[in-house]
Amino acid sequence: MKAIANVDFSPQVPDQPETSCILIVDDEERIRAAYRQLLAAPERSIEECATGGEAIDRLDRRDVDILILDLNLPDVHGLEIMEWMVQKHVPTAVLVFSGDESIDSAIRALRHGAFEFIRKHGNAQELIDAVERLQSRRRIEREHAMMTVQLENSERLHRFLVEQSPDIIYTLDRDGRFIFINGRVEALLGYSRGELLGKHYSLIVHPDDLEHARFAFNERRIGDRASTNVEIRLQTKTQGVRHFENRTIVTILSAQGLYDTTDGPATQHFMGTSGVARDITDRKKAEETIAFQAFHDLLTGLPNRILFKDRLGVALTQAKRKGKRLGVMFIDIDRFKLINDSYGHHEGDELLKRFAERARSCLRSGDTLARQGGDEFTVLLPDLSSAEDAAVIAEKLLAELKLPFKIAGLDFFATVSVGISLYPEDGESAELLIRNADIAMYQIKGRGKNGYLQFTPEMHSGHSLRITLESDLRLALESGGDQFELHYQPQVSHRDARTVGMEALIRWHHPRLGLMAPDTFIPLAEETGMIVALGEWVLERALSQFADWREKGFTGLQLAVNLSPKEFDRADLPERLLRRLEAHAVPPDALDVEITENLLMKDAEKNIDMVKQLRNSGLRISIDDFGTRYSSLNYLRRFPINSIKIDQSFVRDLNAGNSNSTSIIHAISCIARSFGLRILAEGVETEAQRQLLSGLACDDMQGYLFSQPLPAAEFEAFLTSSAFPSRTSVN
Template identity: 55%
Template sequence: MNLPKEWIEQPQHILIVDDEPLMRSSLRQLLEGAGRVVSECASGGEAIGILKSGEIDLVLLDINLPDISGLEVVEWIKMGKIPTSVIMVSANDCIDSAIRAMRGGAVEFVRKPTELEDIPYKVDNALHRRHLERSHFMIAARLEQSERLHRFLVEKAPDLIYTLDPNGCFTFTNERFQSLLGYSRDELKGRSYTSIVHEEDAHLATFAFVERRRDHRATTNLEIRLKCKVDPQRHLERQHVVAILSAIGIYETREKKRDLQSITYAGTYGVARDITERKIAEETISFQALHDQLTLLPNRTLFKDRLELAMAQARRSGKMAAVMFFDLDRFKRVNDTHGHAEGDELLKKVAQRLQRCLRATDTLARQGGDEFTLLLPDLVHPQDAAVIAEKIMEELKVPFPVAGQDFCAMASIGIAVFPGDGESADQLLKHADIAMYEVKGNGKNGYTFFTSDMNACYQERIGLENELRQAIRNSEFELHYQPQISVSGSRVVGLEALLRWRHPVHGLLNPTSFIDMAEESGFISEITDWVLAEVCSQLDRWRGTGLGDIRVSVNVSPKEFNQNNVVDRFSSHVARHNLPADVLEVEITENLPVDDVSGIIDKMRMLREKGIRISIDDFGTRYSSLNYLRRFPINTIKIDRSFVHDISEDKTSSPIIHAIIGIARGFGLNLVAEGVETSYQMRTLYQLGCDEMQGYFFSKPLPAAEIEKFLRESISRSSAGAVEGGLPYQNQRRCA
């Protein structure tokens, strides 16, 4: 008989149990062959022992054994569910013995010696059946395991998996329905799919949930909202989830007469994935792109879009639309006195107040800083805008709480009306801005409509811009330097370069009077390049006269970091004079507005790699400080003068200063205190762990010639090692 190849390749274990040695030897000779292992024993007890200790595929068993009967061994095999086959080989002719053996589980009964020639054939058959039984068992086990795995994957899947009958009722739902939506399997079985679909999406679900197609036209990634079960015990935070649904039809094939087949629609199989968090993230990103992050009002982009829409509607309807440019007067005083955090809170409260004055169709937006714009569409008369402006002025009369005190806010409002004051959104905004500056020039706290006469003031501003352009060409700028002192070393370790404009009419101007205009008009990069060139040239001259290693810090406009060439521009000035890069330090304000955070960080990191130092000015005045230190490659932080000013003998030192000094130590940063004006402030800061300081106590900002004299005197004092009051620095004011 030809046995299966895979069966032959696996050894077959045969056990011969007979008390006659000659019979055992004869049977062995008959059965031995390739792929078989033949064992033998002479008693039933030995056979049971072998069957207990190892796997035997086939037992050739005699009935009459010296200890126990072969029939008892068969019964033991049956009772113990031993996985083996038995062929009885016996000289007993009793039919009862054969019947009892077959009932006990024997597969064959062979009489000896007459039927011994049939044994090889019957053994082959028995082993083949044994192999088939084993294969069937293994296939069944694999199928069961596969089914368990499939059931586990379906039940534990993160997606909603379901089947519907042809009527759209649930026949199966996995466990995710309960964990996500709150519905158990028993609750949904037999219910229509419409019971879990959001009412507003019912039209989308009509064909998607009960999809009949199963080709490329079948529903794929359809966005749909599913209702959560209302269950007080679950305390669900949301009433629905957003899911993307894919579904296909299920069909059954049935045999009909004459080899024909019938294909019948049996229902729908679908999978839905929860994308609620992704939708929230997308909506958040979309909201942030079009709204101010502080007040949550529309930003310039969204405001301009709505303004253009209002203008288009006004053209069709023949009505008007007005734009208000709103600026909060005296807001800078809040920032300077109480800090930017209180200023931010004030802006949010102002935004809330302004919204109370508006109609549902009006749009309030924040332009930036303390500037807001208002869009008033669908006006019949220009004076309708004046009504809103008066409501705003009246609303602002109620004081705002700022740092535990009442702050009376005032506003300057400029109004431009479409179509008379401009044909484009940009023109309307510009004219409203001009009108707002007209109010400011006339004492603030009021409103006015734009007129053509106001262009004269605008032209004056343009004239000042031209003067600034001329100042760049005529080199009307100059630098003053304020020393930064190491108290412990009794020496100057750095200078802060401060820009001045020697105006031919108005005299010496500090940057606050023209830097904003330079930024707005686009001159700031030219001014920065002039400052850097002058600083590096001066450093080169000082180093040539033996004034030693002095670093100079330069205040840089935030707009510089929007320039792609900022790194090359800054480093080129240092390289041109062959200076060590670390003698130049770039100061940024802590409220540096960064639209492209990663890009700004990359540029700063490249500056650091070239050796140029980075410092944060006015540190501690905004909530973003720690975020700056964590993300930006900083060398130095400067304690803001407002915190230093609070240090006096009748007050305890500010815990903020303690915190800033601790932060500097923790991050391994250099620390400089600004605005030191008294000996007590110097001593207190030094005792707290701040060694480097600047301020009028040491020296006011001085021109280059005078600061050079100061540097030489500082070197002399350091060499002499002068000490006063236990501190290494000689307490000597230089506020002349």
């Protein structure tokens, strides 16, 4: 579009009052002087010439307004000067003031274009009046010329603005046919003006908007009551316009009636309608995008929690009115953090998108799958016939996830924990149904994940207790850990009849619930991230007590401390452990760091490197609960560990003569010997178990047969007075 600033439509209007230039041509000097004196005025500039030649030269500059001309000049006759002016189109007005008083001279002068003919020897006032009349006429002529120019420029400006407008500007006759439309229509709709002139407006209106458009395109009102910003879709030309990919544009239309008032306001006649249509297609797309983003998750394209809650509210209203049942699922992807930590957030995002696709395929057409955030999703299940219907959908989802996801070129098996709540059994509000489904989801996570569970009222009390415990645990840590206490369970060598070490086990003296075992609060600490601070407290207190016993001569003991997998997420773990050992003067090989078998399979490469750093620092490494997670023997080969602990579940089954447990322990013992590892059985409670373990070449044991975990003072007594005293250092 051309810039209007580059087009000058304005007439040149003088800033100050205009001065008339009057030229007096007469061969008598005294006459010229008399004329000058008579005609002198502030708005007049008076000049003189004595000959016709001088007059022609001066007139040729074309800036003289009034010429007072004597016909009888010595060189050129006055009529000849007037003929020259006509030929040269000199626009100066001529006033003949001559001594030739014949009627013939007057007629000839007037025929040559003179404004008036005045006799020299007449009344002087006649000359003054004639000049004033001529000046007035010239002023009127200039004003008329100015108005003409302004009108022409206004029309040009109007035509320019209409043609260069970014909007479609049109005029319809009384029957709704185009009688004018600007060139913008070709760029927006692909029609030339000739194709639309004489055609009905319905040709360019989307069929679904015809009824809506009828009122605007047939508008008869004017002023504030006329149609303004009416949204209407217009169709582009469907043939011969290849570059139009979008066949519809969205416009806002403003229109008003046109009336003929030539006979006066009382007899106005409706002539048609004029209007402006502005293309707002891009704005509508932007508004739709913004609206979509406000209610959808950008990664998966699923509804977000806001839209989910809105749909759940609508579904609840319908369910109450129809007496129907509906369900809510709360889904959490198990081990999702493993993908992010191992492969990166891009791969994690890919898993979320593919999971969303699979989960959606398991649902009915009327169900809603939404992303709550992170790896959490919710599902709305309206119109359920029974509670079992929700369970069927959950089972279908679990079955679908048995197929692996291809992530970073590897097969990844994702499992989910699903909590279910039902209306009206488990709540009558959206907030309560979502919360109860969330509680049920956490219950299934606590039971080993990879499953579904429907909410029961008993879960709510457990959930409330969990929230209370979380708050109390945080306060206990922030207050310095005075509510915690370490107990120590002996690790004995039955063959040598001596205590070779101890495992430090934390207890919590809860101010209301009493002494709590670690199984009741360690999982909570793991989930909330407080396990790192709790582990720091255990390590500091255990090393302080262990150093005290070493000073008392118990130097042949090893201290076993459990480390959470979260500790291995911190790169400074070896440095922190060595710093604490040095502070308490405890040699590194006296500390036995126990890690879970899960750590072998989670981010193995990083953890192998970390374990190597710990071993190179002189610490001893044990695998706790070995055999419960089916870890590969390859991990034992690659992890530089010192010992493995047989899980108490295998030891417990020895009482019943379980041949499978005997075989498993025998296999573990053989594996340990082949790798040069120490083996220790935990959970030994009976003499029969001890004998069987000794027969399987497993002599180091830990369990209630020898002692339960003891407070520090009682454990010290055990070291001196029991059947398994502590002696000198162990090699």
